Amino acid sequence: MRHTESNLRTLLDTYAHDATGREPVPHLDAIVRRGRRMRRVRRSLNVGVLAVAAVAAVMVTGPDRADQAAVAAPPSSARIQTPPEPPKTLTVALGAEKFTLPLIHTQRFGTTGVRRSVTFTPTSVSTGYKVVCADPRAWVVVRVPLRGSEAGGTSGRCGAGVGGHHDRLSAPAKWLKGRQTIQVWVFPADAPVVKVVEELGRCRPFRKGATCDEQAAGGVLPHPDVLERLSAEVGEQPGEWAIGIYDRPTAADRGHQPS
Template sequence: MRHTESDLRELLDRYGRAPSGCEPSAGLDAIVRRGRGIRRTRRAVTAGAALALAVAATGLASGPLADLLRPREAVLAQPSPAAVPAGPGADLPGTMPVVLGADRFDLSLIHSRRFETVGVGETVTFTPTSHFTGNKVVCDDPRAWVVTDLPLRGGESGGTAGRCGDLAGGHHDRLSAPSGWLEGPQSMKVWVFPADAPVREVAEAVTGCRPVVKPGGCDEAAQVRALRDPEVRRRLSLRTGERPGGWTVGIYDRPAAAEPAPGDGSPAGTGLPAEGPSAPADRRGD
């Protein structure tokens, strides 16, 4: 039931006076104005609440919770993000030229592995197909330090060491490959250290970093020789830790039936570099 303003005026005029016949305790016009103000305030509050709900609903529909409010089928229908392509890295050559005295031939790439960190040793396993198995390491940073280590016929180990971009690679021959080389899988160890690794500091602490040619001091040639020491590599790994850095190792070989007989001038087993683009596996970098 709704009452008009005139009804309210009559009601207040009839019952609002005090028993002594005085005027009402509150003026009728004041009461009416107060009632109108209350109604306006209520309308404003109601409208504001409705607007806030509308804004919140819009935010939910387009904000972080939108996926939770949409049907599951719509979420599943969204395409997955595209994969980020990997960096190009360093490229291995397809062949390794070998010079053994008067014999010259090429080895083909038969196996490769890519690594994305430096500072720790990695083991590479492969199955040789001849006694002339070769290896080569290429690095994203050609100034990185590289050490390779693989078994020799006499039970000792040999390999190469130096700056990655300066190493042509190494290979076995009939005189350096261990007995049983073709009887199953073999392995080699590779260490790649960052270009700024403290090689000199570690070498001086472990070996004294004796110069290769006096007076040379602890020059880079002496540091390369020191890297052949297992304790130098161990301490260097502890100092540098494992860091991001890409490099790839390739294994090269040829069919056993095509093995050439090494010439008399083959430097295998002497510890000296071959005259050509590669060196026998027993080259020690000194």
């Protein structure tokens, strides 16, 4: 049975004298002090026992699963994907003629859903380009300057690469007068392309009575209002992709090539 300090005092007062009437030894206050010391020692021992038990439990069970995952996880730099690489050459066809253009410029990006500008210096009127993506299902739109109009566009799923090239009829008159810029949009694979095209009234199905499907919507994706609306809905998201620019070697480059 446990007693409070006041209970102990009452008990001790009741039995404060022995049969001869003398006070017991030790005195009441000394007994109380001794009891307080014993309680402090007991609490200290209990804390020590709990601490030892906790250490023993860790030694027996080992680190928890969260610690194990932290140890097993590689550093964040090891998990970063390497951007896809454009091919070193691009083969183009002009009528019956086919020729290969070498890579003259590369740019890499780590996000999708926003417009990107790619600037370079062309060396001929046959400049080509190719976009490659980490996700082959990503949507790609490329807008390039054209002779006699503001711009033309190419669009589709990234697949093995979305690309194109100029020739002497399509290249703008000032194509070789300095640096040129093309605009590129890459959207996630699940971007709501059909929904946006339908809402803007831009879809024109290939077959009469057909609904606006992915093929029909992709054909009108390069329209500025579609690109603006889709960018607003999707927003900027992570996604690796790159573009390669291809062109004929300059006269100086050809002069250094082995015969």
